[in-house]
Amino acid sequence: MKNNAAEIYRSIEAIRFKAPVVHNITNYVVMNNTANALLAIGASPVMAHAPEEMEEMVNIASALVINIGTLSERWIYSMFKAAAQARKNGIPVIFDPVGAGATSYRTKTARELVAQEPPAIIRGNASEIMALFDDQTKTKGVDSAALSDDAVATAQKLSETYNCVVCVSGATDYIVEGKQIIQVMNGHPLMTRVTGLGCTASALCGAFAAVEKSFLSATVKAMAVMGIAGEMAAKKAAGPGSLQMHFLDNLYCLSEDDIRKRLKVEE
């Protein structure tokens, strides 16, 4: 697999050209930013959660992103419905277990979803990923936690059990498929001071998975693009407010050259 600048940029061009519909069932906090990030990269975001329209909405989508950031019973029902329809249609599901480990409700929901409707890609921080398997871990809220080797080991177990790609994100993102581990070292610490950039990363995985055959490659590309746009934004930003703004501008303007200069991927 070649995750070089030319390949990444080719995928961005594919997104811009095809404008794939990415259906998001995501949390209230980040809906606006997620939609804006998908528009900036060239995709067509849809946000919908009513059980009455789940199948039909999934039918027009090329990827489905499920994010449990603000849960409720009805939304969980829709998440399962949408995931089942995505499986029928053969479109990739990207799962973001926001806050798994913080409460048993989230942990339980996340585990059940993964077990019943195995996603194509799971993306979370170390403690969230570990909570999908390990009862010992405690999440402190939804911040990105210090990465441990344990998280990568859990990611491997998850990947093997459910035959999916798992991304443990943090200062370095570890993207795992079976025995293979790819590291993306792009990004900037200021990004952790903007709410929902993790959720945005999951949504971008959806956009790339909609135009890529390899979900491993789609995830690596999405995480690299996130990190690069974030680094470029951080250079211009005076704080987290302007970082969010520049980030969207950069996603929209990203050139092959921007990627080539900054890409830090280790396979």
Next chain:
Amino acid sequence: MKNNAAEIYRSIEAIRFKAPVVHNITNYVVMNNTANALLAIGASPVMAHAPEEMEEMVNIASALVINIGTLSERWIYSMFKAAAQARKNGIPVIFDPVGAGATSYRTKTARELVAQEPPAIIRGNASEIMALFDDQTKTKGVDSAALSDDAVATAQKLSETYNCVVCVSGATDYIVEGKQIIQVMNGHPLMTRVTGLGCTASALCGAFAAVEKSFLSATVKAMAVMGIAGEMAAKKAAGPGSLQMHFLDNLYCLSEDDIRKRLKVEE
């Protein structure tokens, strides 16, 4: 009707002076931006959806904006309740059929609302407007679709059937009342890369309808102001992130001169 710069600016001054309460039942994705746009133009936004408070909230409002972007049963119930109260109170209802045509749930809800509580103004993109009448049309998500003559024809049918103003928005906005068609050619392509600017347009229709006798004129003015603030923002913007920011700044600062220089209305 004179939709010239002086007249438009007079309406903005009326909004700034009266600060009309605009009650919004709108989708989760755009609530923040919608409220900010209403504040920037000088109105007083209220966002509320609980059936328990619908009548009372409508009672303090000068316009009601209903947007079906993220539907659920309970919210639909509140939409009907609020629209009925608005009719009783004689305040204008602005309806935004987000995603009508994308799922039958949306299409059905939108048609029922329009039929049971005909709004003063309907604003949507071509495919959404067509979905209010035509079972043949398919919406691709909620993006603005290529405008066809069909959409304007449907707008005329809608306008005549329900005695309302219909705005088909796109690169050119077609504002229709009965046989009359007014075109607004302001705006900028980058605006389609920011989520919810269509929803913002509907909300601004609410602000103008709150201070205008003619709903046709209110819609034309709102769409012109949207487009002009967007054009001015696009000139300064480096991408969709900064466009959204400049757009709000420009709405707030808009002068009669800004409007005069840029206004493109064709009656």
Next chain:
Amino acid sequence: MKNNAAEIYRSIEAIRFKAPVVHNITNYVVMNNTANALLAIGASPVMAHAPEEMEEMVNIASALVINIGTLSERWIYSMFKAAAQARKNGIPVIFDPVGAGATSYRTKTARELVAQEPPAIIRGNASEIMALFDDQTKTKGVDSAALSDDAVATAQKLSETYNCVVCVSGATDYIVEGKQIIQVMNGHPLMTRVTGLGCTASALCGAFAAVEKSFLSATVKAMAVMGIAGEMAAKKAAGPGSLQMHFLDNLYCLSEDDIRKRLKVEE
């Protein structure tokens, strides 16, 4: 009590160092901005509303912020549940009665919450605070209303009845505990053109209350920091769009010197 620049900055440093989890049950309109403001000041925001996870989420939090901006039955149930757990755990509850007085549903909910689970801090504009006691007052939407002496008198009654700190915010913020009244005169009129900065103020009260023993002092500090970051943002802003961005940047970068130069507190 010393609410000088050094003391305020010491509290900011405590927030940055401890990164306290602040649990918010707040309205859809402001969730994103609230989370971003908490991150910018150094806290760890959590947004969660499912009754199934209320106790557990409160258990990892150092403060709970309840905001009734967009109510519904289920959320009210969660608010009571979360407040009861916060009482058990001995963590402060900050209550923001958004729109109390506008509808009887809000007024009733707000009064019941305050009576059943007296918060540590109540923050609202004059009409909202008055609505917690006085049936005569009418709120015009959720804008900050002209402050009257009545509001401060009501705040004193509230403070004595429920043994809490009450902040009546406006051009001058009046922070009341029993007979004591402290005035914060920081802030800028343009801040009223950005949605949810009142809600942000309540959330910041939560961040300060999480690291301060005195809730009076926590509230004064939060309101001063709000006002100062807002003033600094207004100096750079071209309108409400850029004000919001600069505000977050300034919250993040705020230095002791920034505070010293601008602080206007009168005890």
